Amino acid sequence: MVVESEPCSAQPSSSPPIAAPAVAVEVLRARAYLSRVAEPPAAALGVFVAQVGPVEAAERVRRGAVPDAVRAATGARRTVDRIDADLDAAAALGARLLAPEHPGWPHWAFAAFDNAGVRELAAPLALWVRGPASLLEVSERAVAVVGARAATGYGVHVAGDLAAGLAAAEYTVVSGAAFGIDAAAHRGALAARRPTVAVMACGVDRAYPAAHSELLARIAATGLVVSEYPPGAVPARHRFLVRNRLLAGIGAGTLVVEAGVRSGAQRTAADARALGRVVMAVPGPVTSGLSAGCHELLRHGATLVTRPEEVLEAVGRLGIDLAVDRPRPTRATDHLDKAQAAVHDALPTRAARDPRWLAMEAGLPLDVVRAGLIDLERLGLAEYRDGLWQRATPRR
Template identity: 45%
Template sequence: MTTEPTPTEERRARAALTRIAEPGDPAVGRWLRRHGPVETLRMLTAQHPLPGISQTRTTGYRLRGQHTRPDDDLATIETLGGRFICPNDPDWPSQLNDLGDQRPIGLWAIGPAALRPWALRSIAIVGARACSDYGTHTAATLAADLAEAGWTIISGAAHGIDSAAHRGALAAQGATVAVVACGVDKPYPRGNTELLRRIGQQGLIIAELPPGEHPTRSRFIQRNRVIAALTRGTVVVEAQLRSGSLITARRATALGRITMGVPGPVTSALSAGVHQLLREEGQLVTDAADIIELTGSIGDDLAPERHGPVHPRDLLAPATAAVLEGLPGHGEADTEHIARAAGTGVDQAASRLHELRTLGFVERHGNRWRLTSAARESGTPRIR
């Protein structure tokens, strides 16, 4: 009679598997779904062939399997003040399950916050590494405003837009999560060491890879799927036509999340990828209110109606406004001349002129009328 693996055995097995399998490996994900972590680990480290897997790939699994030390890795993350989060743990974000067989095996995490509640109301802000001052300012402002509104900012801790988004959230004393493509104890890029230290103290750093692992190109690409799945929506701020941030946006769309883009100058190559995204599938946003309306609660998070400034003349009744338009821009005119220009009767024009005089738009000089200096300076449009 076989016994069910204990939670501790399953945690150890998942920790070991993060050293054997690359992030997003669908074959390992399929075995995990069918057999569970303990049996999957046994399959990958045994000597019999693996179903549907080439011998070369099988050899790679076995070679890595010889060097797994799950107890050491779990002790290391504990020493760092972190933890290893597994599916079905209370802190596991259930939206990651939307990735199916590409769901993370587990997440190594450093930071004081609980991941699950933070991820429930979160936005990804991603974009170009070599960004412009416009992109840096926009990303930081969006992040700060969203953080002040109670949203978690999730990004990849890379140079450029990612860093600006994290810094904007931190400056607002808000919540931010860095999803890294290496071990949580390996600051990358090196230039962001201090930023990552601050995120680890105030927010969260999470990774699929165990402590000590280094990033590779494929790991960056796979990291993007986690960012897309964790959040309600992804905002792209500056991206060229070939950009990793567009991968994140497309994964978000495929997962049913909201994909958004901030437009930029049409003359900038850094805006070309965003504009393509907006043509194909993205929603155009310009501030935090736009983002919250698209991703927040239906009916509760509507952005304020946008309009230009309201001038006193905008509040005039149409007939009164027509008489005001009938006055010359410079000089004076009598009531009959103004009535003819306004297309109304003389008595009607006289009545409206007295109303306009009370409101401070016109002044009377004998039997002639003229605009006040305030009305002329306000740019009241003339029809003639």
Template identity: 50%
Template sequence: MSGGVNDAERLARAALTRLTEPGDEHVGRWLRQLGAVELVRALTGAGPPPEGARPDRLEGCRARAQTLDPGADLAAVARLGGRFLCPGEPEWPGQLDDLGDARPIGLWVRGSANVRLWALRSVAVVGARACTDYGSHVAALLGSGLAERGWVVVSGAAFGVDGAAHRGALAAGGATVAVLASGIDVPYPRGHAELIARIAEQGLVLAELPPGGHPTRSRFVLRNRVIAALTRGTVVVEAEYRSGSLVTARRARALGRQTMGVPGPVTSGLSAGVHELLREGACLVTDADEIAELVGSIGELAPERRGPVVPRDLLEPGARRALEAVPGRGGGELALIARNAGMGRDRTLASLYELRALGFVERLGDRWQLADAASTSGTPKPPGRRPPVRRGGP
């Protein structure tokens, strides 16, 4: 017995991951009504069939039952240093319960971290497999930036955006979780075998399929619901209109999670799906700070975005008005500048002398004109380089 789940239920749930497909709501309903042990009996012919079960479904389950050995599956995972996690155990991430009858029967896990605790502060970063260099770069930046801020990066270990996000988190010495559409002992894609092994060492690898399970198109789609439910929010970096990443994001939105998208060129088909998601109400994000602001706790605010500050931005209002009132060509006398500024002569004169000390204007006899640098770039000319000024009254 472990955390409210006895050995019989653990074996039965492990058997169900081999007898049935992930995310089957009919199976979820039967499991809720009958319990794991009785459902295994019902699906394998050892007991009455579940209510509403079609003959072809029962036939398929009984065919799979010919090689059923949940004890061997549990032993195989244990040899990998893994475990099988069931609902009701202390480590079970409760947010997966939001999936209702589509909730995973159990999770096959590799990695020593606590799944429930890591999921509490996690963000999914997903996107196109055939992404652009831009998409790969952005995904890696988001992965590393989120990891540096103490967030767990969750993705599907696929080529493209997924892999870049995982690598970004790993490079920052952070936490990352790969949710596979295969068994945890079957790295897919094969080209990411080394990456998935690194994630298992430094983070977590999760799967609904038992050892030896191979991915199919439908299993990839169903896997996405786990990524959406497990995390606080989903960020899509690049995606075409029919991308599975959009399925993840829309499922996240339906579950009440934050849905975010990174914009790209409007001429790129790989950004078209993200832009559609943004039109549907997803939040536009450009970096890890903005993601953390949306999914984090009170006070996790992104820094204020401002353009560069130029010297004239720091002037007090009177000096700024006087500077704007100095004619651009040839300058002008005090009376003209005061009239242009809408200020009295004394205040205008005081402001002009302040501007002269700062290098914004020059005085030539009775006229005031913009310093050369001020008239071209908005930056004052260094005071030491100004020409000598004739002494005299205003």
């Protein structure tokens, strides 16, 4: 038996939501049960599901017929059956449950979790997603942009600019919808009219923080609001840290814009590094405590970025997405050779002098000075008058 999840049309979206592709209903129901029965990251349960499959895993968890590690993680909630309630709550919101069995599951993003071999970085058992975008597609070229909630005006400005630049280059900005840097990053991407992804530490039916309910609605209208927590789940503190690994995993790189020396953003960066992702940080004033975390990351090997191009170079295709250095100011004297430059340097701007005086001043042979003066005159950099030379301003 096969179902399509049916997003509710009440969804405030300009384009119609894309239904999650077909997956056997018993698999989807098993994943719904599993996503609630253990508190993420559920490493032991993940291993068990991989061994026996989601349907048998769910059935055996319910009965308590599981290895000890799985029992410890699922014992408290195994008798709770909210499968229908959760799927209905999601559908009512235009959200759906995305399972690893879906063709749209971003296996690439989560393969690194298994490779990292760190229990805290266990892959999610399923994801509740809200919005029309395909998580697989948007995570193909994605950067996590994270940072302090109590960001400065500088951080908010830079986060918005970088996110807009990344979005304009068709990269997906992934963040956590928090105050400060997160919100600025989402807004920058939205301003560039590109979908952005918010990964939540609570159910996708909750607006957290409440002041961001409109921002979350805008994100869900074209991009995705994502959570591994079932509908109704509250944003407990440890869930933010647990959630951060998903930001780090979905992004090809994690960019920290502003962060204190002990911050969630630094944790996300640590997760990104453990997952083999690129870690980038934006520098700021050394007098700002909110740049201190960034500077610490940079001192420990993160890539310093100041412009979207530099982010793209760090996360982009090897040898293709190279950032060109900033254009340099040029001067009329740039292409002079050594002797010409020395003669030009010796030329007075006001009083004119003869070649012999210039040779002494520049410490050069007289014939070299004479040749240099001819060159400089041709370039409009020296003026000859009554046997004497002085500096000239080049014609534009």
